[in-house]
Amino acid sequence: MTEPQDTTPPQAGVQRINRGEAFLDVRDLKVHFPTDDGVVKSVDGLSFKLERGKTLGIVGESGSGKSVTSLSIMGLHPPGVARISGEIFLDGQDLVTSSREEVRLLRGKRMAMIFQDPLSAMHPFYTVGKQIIEAYRVHNQVSKQVARKHAIEMLDRVGIPQPDRRVDAYPHQFSGGMRQRAMIAMALSCDPDLLIADEPTTALDVTVQAQILDLIRDLQREFNSAVVIITHDLGVVAELADDIQVMYAGRAVEYSTAEDIFDRPQHPYTWGLLGSMPRIDRERSERLIPIKGTPPSLINVPDGCAFNPRCNYAHLNGGASETDRPELLDTGDGHMVACHLSPKERQKAWETDIKPKL
């Protein structure tokens, strides 16, 4: 804590605005990793807000900076490896300038995280119960018996049958879906206000995915927590998210309500994501439309719009896409997009090229 206002309790008005407006307020976050080959700009100027009780979906390909963002919020980047700048306000406290110990005390208690692969994310040598008890007892001064009772309650709450018996089982004795439930029980054991789910269903059977998503939604309503869902699967955010942020090469390219993103997407990259997603309400004979090319190197991000080498519409902008980086701008009613296309061209491309094929 270096800034003077950090030492005084948060107050309404100006103070509150300085310290972040929303419950989670990320401002111009940059996470750079210096390597021998150059600086990897995993996240390069990202801002978003999230209130309690709301769910934000962060969508993008591998390497778009989704997970790096979540690890920055949690303070889980090893010291000295990542260069983090910008501001991350959690309920008014800036996590970027807070000490490691201060952030540690928030981890697990006020913000918790669910990881992608519950088998590798749980310690193989300790029972599920022990791991939940441990999570609970770091932040609550209670006896082991009380913590154990709490762990059983949590397992029951996430829908694990016979929780009083399963509490003593090891992670490898659980099925994939049960493991993810246990992981969720562990994350929620201290009633966190912010829950970050990093690809929570990617490692699971398709049959179990919907159950886990339902569980997250139910628990969110019960706990009234803010939830960040990170995924490359638009189906997942369609199910859960209130707002969606589409990320590309470490920056947000589109941000709006989930409804808008699906009904009136504005960015060519979002169109690409939608086009490459199978839809149950469409003709099965139609082919999916993949996005051409591969994600860019984060060391040499293309000049201008990072998406321009893969974009079918970049030529319409008279070279602006190759030279100027488009800012994330409001197109009206809160729908933000970072694209050089004029609203008219965008409308036309969407109506004629994209929408009929989805």
Next chain:
Amino acid sequence: MFAYLVRRVIGAVILLFIVTAVTFSIFFLVPKLGGATADDLASRYVGKSAGVEQIHNTAVKLGFTDPLYKQYGRFVKGLVVGADYDYGAGIERCPAPCFGYSFLTQQPVWPDLVSRIPVTASLAGGAAFIWLITGVGTGVISALRRGSVLDRSLMSVALAGVSLPIFFTGLLSLSIFSYGLGWTQQGGVNPLDETNPFWWAYDLLLPWVTLAFLYAAAYARLTRAGMLETLNEDYVRTARAKGLTERTVVIKHGLRSALTPILTIFGLDLGLLMGGAILTETTFSLPGIGQYAIIALRANDLPKVLGVTLVAAFFIVLANLVVDLLYAVVDPRVRIS
């Protein structure tokens, strides 16, 4: 679990018999291939003035004229029920387990071994304690300070430790601390009893540290590599995400996993050393199994060599069994069936 244990013990016994058979065959066959006759072998057990006939009689009495399987059968029988040896001036009873009777020293082998096992056990146990603590500790510190000056210095010392042989480090430490400074005696050992545990430890300190240095170095490198791997595991990130203190994360979640392979190697190393720390015992004149092995080999004293081999093999087999059982305790994913 019990069935597994029984199966393993039976397997171990069979293995030990194979070890004796092979050792026996080697010592039976090698002189033969060199052209030695039974009488040549027997000549080493009688006085220089003995005549040809006396030598031959001794060869017959010692069974050197019998075929291999008979001699081996006698040896095994002696192991199980004991044996009587006729060394000329009378009959010597060698009770079970009879590892043989050295006609060179006119002593049964087993009591010799029994008196030497505590020395080797003291040496191995003490050194193991030291190298486990220092080696693992060094490895953890190195892993946490990876790439720092401290890490590099510790790993350089470790490299030296792995590379320098005992007879160098041992003699060096002896020449400094014993001959030079006169702090410790120049070899030998006090028996451990309630009156002098301090002097027991004091006199063993130099051999302990010398032996431990060699192993600690290897363990430090192993621990460092293991820690670097486990600290990158997803479950360590989960532990951090729970808000655990860095200390708990490193020790309880990181080191716990990194220790599992080290435990395996530790068991085997300790088992191997229990069969005699030959170089250390020789350097520091410790009357242990290793020194006994050297004496026996130099004198080509087959009963002693067999005895040492069997004891060494026993400890290695035992260590293997213990490690396998412990593995199931340490790693719940391993279920013994």
